[in-house]
Amino acid sequence: MSDPLHILGAGSLGLLLAARCTLAGAPCQLILRTREAVCAWRQRDNLLLLEQQGQSTPLKVAGELADESAQPIRLLVVATKAWAVADALDSVLHRLTPDSQILLLQNGLGSQQAVSRRLPDHRVLYASVTDGAWLRSPNQVVWAGSGQTLIGDPAAGPAPDWLQRLTRAGIDWRWESDILPVLWLKLAVNCAINPLSALHDCPNGEVPERAGAIFEPLLAELHALLSSEGVSLSLAELRERILAVIRATASNSSSMRQDVLAGRRTEIDFILGHAWRSARQAGLSTPVLDALYLQLQNHLTERGLPRN
Template structure:
């Protein structure tokens, strides 16, 4: 397949490398415009065509791995070049980004994806796969329902990959994890595993209680006990990792808080559910962003 990756950060680069190794023709659109885009993966240097118009026009699949708030600005200049049959896969933290792709949702097959693979770029040209995970994909519109075969394509490159007929359930489960781990590790500038210490257990419990109430109101199958166990398992399994929001705060970059905790708060508001602990974390992250802007 002709595959274009828009936003080859850590996760985008991991998929680009794995898909290229699996025999696909992979190109990218990276922040830097020089071609080729190069990244060192283990002992292997990998090179990709970058910012080539014909790669946009010829793409069978476009994997969009920019941050949620960057999607609109990343796609807007390219819309007139993307073929109507080109499949669009959105893979990022958070929820609520579909409105940002505008008419593409009506004209193209759109698939939502969530992954628990860990990836890290200690430098712009070096990539580390920090943890095995699994990926769920599912249709965001009617045309996307015809793309279930992508499960096999992606699974062959970077297993495990599953098709989820109710992808919102998987996205909410990932959102719940992110609502706990991301803002706490960002504010305290700590690794994920540090959240297992006693000092964090009170706030984590309160956050999960609020998140569970919102998920139940959204008809997402969940229980407080199961979600609590799942989030603590993720904290343990990713103990040495630094969350993406931790990295954004460390480098004083705009975070995805509006699409993570912000989405939870907006959804809670529609149901009249108070979420004061999540609201407090949201406001603290937004205050940091405002400091950097000023």
């Protein structure tokens, strides 16, 4: 029997992956963060509800604490928020083997490189996921929109065979020989949408209008940042990429806006914060980005949320 896919994190992406693997008959194991969460999961009889277009499909997915089993973890998907990756990995380090492989699904940048530095002897893969998903309840995930998963190895290795189980699960994925430019482009898109949607408390489709005069200068600064990181595309191409995402997700609420409204810690440090620090290191002048970063930090403080 093939090694199960251990999914660390029961947020929207983690539950969506668990649901799709279970539907396809691919073995997977959900790792939950607290004993209370595990007890609640089991009280619901390990039932995961996948909702799509108003229809719910009940699925049985086993949940456990990281230290509840001695079973080695050879295939680990980390589906937590970016700020939670370090603590989440701490909980499973004792179960990793020398041949364990890790797939990271985080937004933004910074958390992925930290994992690679921490586990230099393990194969660590990075991914960009564009599926739309949100939680209606702790065990019900709404699949709001189909997207694509781009996966790559920052060490430039070939695609591992086990990723074919994603194909069997109906996941639209593609191997990227150079994954960092993909993640930088996604970071720029997130920087243009998430902070503004959170500040103005609006769906994605309203971002350009709500942003007003700062929108175009912000795109120009993000383009300069991408160029400094070796991402080759024109400002017009970047603008169209960002506007295409806004059009495709016009009625959606960005993850950062969802976090602010729910009183949860945001991923500001791995989205806008990483862009700001990278611009400083590259010696770029980014007054619009700087002001937006400070404004968002102040907004989070006013809401009683962490500034990072």
